[in-house]
Amino acid sequence: MSKSLPKRSEDYSLWYNELVKRAGLAENSPVRGCMVIKPYGYAIWEKMQRILDDMFKKTGHSNAYFPLFIPKSFFSKEANHVEGFAKECAVVTHYRLKNAEDGSGIVVDPDARLEEELIVRPTSETVIWNTYKNWIQSYRDLPLLLNQWANVVRWEMRTRLFLRTSEFLWQEGHTAHATAQEAIAETEQMLGVYAEFAEKYMAVPVVRGVKSPNERFAGALETYCIEAMMQDGKALQAGTSHFLGQNFAKAFDVKFATKEGGLEYVWGTSWGVSTRLMGALIMAHSDDDGLVLPPMLAPIQVVIIPVFFNETQLAQISEKAKQIKQALEVRGISVKFDDRDTQKPGWKFAEYELQGVPVRIAIGARDLENGTAEVARRDTKVKTTYPLENLDAQVADLLNEIQENIYQKAFQFREEHITKVDSYEEFKNVLDTKGGFVLAHWDGTPETEERIKEETKATIRCIALDAEAEEGTCILTGKPSGRRVHFARAY
Amino acid sequence: MSKSLPKRSEDYSLWYNELVKRAGLAENSPVRGCMVIKPYGYAIWEKMQRILDDMFKKTGHSNAYFPLFIPKSFFSKEANHVEGFAKECAVVTHYRLKNAEDGSGIVVDPDARLEEELIVRPTSETVIWNTYKNWIQSYRDLPLLLNQWANVVRWEMRTRLFLRTSEFLWQEGHTAHATAQEAIAETEQMLGVYAEFAEKYMAVPVVRGVKSPNERFAGALETYCIEAMMQDGKALQAGTSHFLGQNFAKAFDVKFATKEGGLEYVWGTSWGVSTRLMGALIMAHSDDDGLVLPPMLAPIQVVIIPVFFNETQLAQISEKAKQIKQALEVRGISVKFDDRDTQKPGWKFAEYELQGVPVRIAIGARDLENGTAEVARRDTKVKTTYPLENLDAQVADLLNEIQENIYQKAFQFREEHITKVDSYEEFKNVLDTKGGFVLAHWDGTPETEERIKEETKATIRCIALDAEAEEGTCILTGKPSGRRVHFARAY
Structure with missing residues (x-):
């Protein structure tokens, strides 16, 4: 075990960077702004991918693949x-x-200049709608419900592992519909999928909302989003779903013959989440000892560590440990039995804490005599002695409890970091002292939003879908407003 | 159903291109040499990925992700x-x-020129070994067994869907070891994984061998490969596994402290298969009516088509069809029930033949009365009337039988297209009339191989691992040779 992590309370940003590296999640590469996703980090991303992909397929989507390059x-x-x-x-x-x-x-080679430059895709609407033109002729071809898992590149000047990198991995859904209504329903459905994924699997509560015009996806009529709250009181946009109207259909001349014999432009949506979710997952739950992973996304859910002083003890403990491992695996739980003799148990305890393994089972010679094991939770650090009999069932229950507890903890933190304010002074004060979401009235203009951003670095994260109608006046201009919006400083 | 496909016997190349497009597998994109992998094609690739990924993990490998760009x-x-x-x-x-x-x-923007140009990865040895330098210090860090699923770009002047495209999808394994012996064992193990995948899942028999020095991977000491035979008598390299020696360790200064306290360069391997496998799968089995897919890789294994003349019949058939579908799905079989009333049964039969669905079940009103269904195999086109009772078990057996039959057919074709020749005349004659693998003696020099290639367009596909020692003389130079090698014209 290397030296301890920086503390969140002292330098949150440094804590995050060090945690990402030391827990084996990712590191910077020799290519500016691009990261290397290390095996342990990639294993978490794979779990996310698998779950999301299943959710996309259950909602009727298929995967496809479009070119990396887009003509300028x-x-x-x-x-x-x-x-x-x-x-x-x-x-x-x-x-x-x-x-x-x-x-x-x-x-x-100067003789090998391309006639037209190619852009490495920052997002694929253009190349995909150019293709859809050939795929869509009639209402029978609609809806077209596709998704792509891919890498994309946006040349970022200031980068941070997972949160903002020049190359990142993501999925981008691109759908085409016969009516605006159907496209909007799709946009909302996928926002729901993202929210469910964030809350149920990542254990991260999110606010569902729509972006203000300033923050809308370039080319969309409406951008829906989910917004999460990190432990430093900053918000993080965790996923977006865009209603594109007929903008890309018009740009690429994608029309369809309607049932009634007319010819109309197709309605579109696009939606995506990326490796940025890794950043949200890490920052939402982890502590000064390392990662805290919700069991549903942990590559290793349970680690078994033998505590032994000689080979005979190790052999006896191993026999029992392997039985436990097998019983847990039958329940679909992923288990690692770490019987290395090159590291001491204490070193291993710290290492798996750093890696956020939800449950640690330690078994020593005395435990064997007593028919017990020491079970430690990563989330609360509570250690309990459990009887070996029926241990697999108890650990399975415990994993569910940990998943729920991690969510509840994040939810409470989020609730404690939502503040209603009615003046600009109060607004700035809350941002500087407590952070979090600040619910305030806004006059609805881009100019006001822009000025608030310049003066406070806070942006409108979203207009919540469940925002209640409430008469009020804009904190900056005093003009009338019909509901509060979610402001925050954000990643 | 659109007009029929070109025939293999008339224009094999045109048949392939049309089949790939019409069966919904892939098409050319507006970006030169890049393809769009369409949903049905991608669904097959996803099945391949899932199976291969499981095989990699079972042999101890983890996934990771390295940058798309490599400094020049x-x-x-x-x-x-x-x-x-x-x-x-x-x-x-x-x-x-x-x-x-x-x-x-x-x-x-001329002001935004990079100080050093970046190459879109054609393969990732360099950027990965540059990273391994930081990850490997001691023998305890070895072996390092990683794989990456990624897109790569090689600027091809003459491209063909799946077989040779400027951008393609692949996996690349990159492993690091303490000894040459261990690295060679890894190289051979992964060749075995590829061969098993090709034969067991793709139903494509392959020759396992090593490449001649001319055809070796640039930077490898030895390249192992699997070579498949297509229906036009041309060979196709389906996967390669490279023993890199210490070449990349030396290039990127990757050394490790040995158990004995020394400092040595690390030994490496790399191995990959790509979307080229899709081309092999299509060309190995398909016929003039469309795709023939082995059940293990078919996105839809069974299609159920109702044959009806009115709504009442459809309702009755649907009830039964849904029961059959469910019973098959319980067995893990993927089933589509196509009850569209916009297309006639005959149209649907042709469509699913084009798509290579292994088993088609047709049910009409008379079938219901008789308690039977008509079951058609895609591979042999044989139709059989089965009792509805126990249909799911019979179809499950049939799928296994089809998988085996497709393999046996390809195996027999391959065996019939291996010819031993002992003169250069005979060699050229076999290539021009029959094609296939031509087993001939070769004097072991690159010059001879090059001249044979120039004169006949045939290359040494591999020196088979199971090639028997046999005294002979080179077909071109008459110089002595100790065994025959596999020549062929190839994709």
Whole structure:
């Protein structure tokens, strides 16, 4: 076990970076802004992927794959989209290298310049709607419900592991519909899928809402989002679902013959979550000793550690441990039995705490005599002596309890960090002292939102779907407002 | 059903291209050389991925993710590697676009030129070994057994869907070991995994062998491969596994402290299969009516089609069909019940033949009266009337039988297309008339291999691992040879 982590209370940002590296989740790569996702981090991402993919398929979606490269001209076809995405991006200009004439290595071959530059996809609406044009002729071809798991690149100047990287992994759903109503229903359905995933699996409570026009996806008529609260009081956008209207259908001329014999533009949606979810997962639950993982996403749910002083003891404990492991695995629980003799039990305890393994079972020679084991929860650090008999059933229950407890803890924290304010002074004060979501009245204009952002670094995270109608006045301008919106400083 | 496919006997190449498009597997994209993998094609690829991934994990490997971009200078560090991979590639030179001053659209911002160009990975040895340098210090860190699922780009001038595309999807395993022996054992183990996957799941028999030096992976000491035979008598390399020696460890200075206290370079392997496997699967089994899929990789294993003349009949048949569907699904069989009334049964029969669904169950009103159903096999086209009672068990057996039959058919074809020849005349004659693998003696020199390739377009596909020692003389030079090698024209 290396030296202890920085404390959250002292330097939250440093704590996060160190935790990500030391727990074996990710690290920076030699390529600016790109990360290496390490095996343990990738194992969590794989679990997320598998669960989300099943949810997408249950809601009728299929996967497909579209090209990594997008011709530059495609971006110019949707006016807002180009402003949002085609500026800070990786541009492929050449397709060949050659040996330098002076023998100094390899250089770009100037004769191999592409006629049209290719953009490494920052998002795939353009190339996908260009394809949909050929796939959609009639209402019989609709709805078209596709998803893609892919890497995307957005050239970020300031990057942080998982939270903001130049290359990241994500899924992007792209659907096409015959009516606006159906497309909106799809947009809302997928927001629901994301919210359910965040709350049920990640144990992260989220606010469901819509973005203000300033924060809308470039090319969308409406952007729905889920917003989570981190332990430092900053918000994190965890997923978005966009109602695209007919914008991309018009940009790429995608029309369909209606049942009634007419010809209309297709209605579209797109929706995505990314490896950013890893950042949310880590920051929502972890503590100064390391990761705290909800059991449903933990690659190792239970670790069994033998406490022994000689080979004979180890052999006896191992026999029992393997029985326990097998009984747990029959229940679908993933178990690691760490019988290495190169590390002491105390070192292992700390290591698996760092890695956020939800349940640790320690078995010593005396435990065997007594027919017991010491079971430690990662979330509360409580240790309990359990009888070996029926241990698998008890651990299965405990995992459910931990999942629920982690969610409840995050939920309480979130609830304690929602503050209603009615003046700009109070607004700034809450942001500076307590953070969290600040519910305030806003006059609905982009100018006011922009000025508040400049002065306080807080943005409107969303207008909650369940926001109640309430007469009030904008905290900045005093103009009338019909409901409060969620402000916060955010990742 | 659109017009029928071209025939294999008339234009094999056109047959393949049309089949890939019409069966909904893939199509060309607007980006030169890049394909769109359509939902049905992607569903097959997902099945392949899932099975392979499980096999990798069972043999102790974990997944991770490394950057898409590789700094140009990395390639120069391994002399052979740069020649093999860094030439025809996608080069990122800029990271920003801007609005053209004349308002004509967006252009590359000349002020945003990268200091060092980035190459879109054609394969990841360099960026991964650069990372391994930080991960490996001691023998305790070894072996390191990682795999990555990713997209890669090799700028191909002549492309064909799945078989050769500029961007393709693949997995690349990269392992590090303490000894040469262990690395060679890993290389051979993964070749075994690929061979088992090809034969057991894809139903494609393969020759296991090693490449001649000419055909070796750029940077490897030895390249193992599996070679399959297509229906037009051409070979297809279906997977490779490379023993890298210490080449990349030396290029990236990756050393480890041995148990004995020394400091040594690490031994490496890499191995990969790609969406090219889709091409092999399609070309190995399909016929003039469409795809023939082995049940183990078919997204839809059984389709049930009702044959009805009115709503009442449809309702009665549907009730029975849903029972059958459920009984099959309990057995883990994927079933589609196509009760659309917009298409006639005959149209549906042809459509699912095109898509290669292994078993079709047709149920009409008379079948219901008789308590029977008509079951048609896609592989042999044989139709049989089965009693409805116990139908699920019979269909489950039938799927196994089809899987085995498809393999046996491909195996027999392959066996009939292996010819031993002892003269260059005979060699050329067999290639031109019959194709297939031609087993011939070769003097072991790159020059001879090159000349044979130039004159006949045939290459040494591999030196089979089970090749028997046999004295002979090279078909071209008459020089002595100790065993026959597998020549073929290839994809």
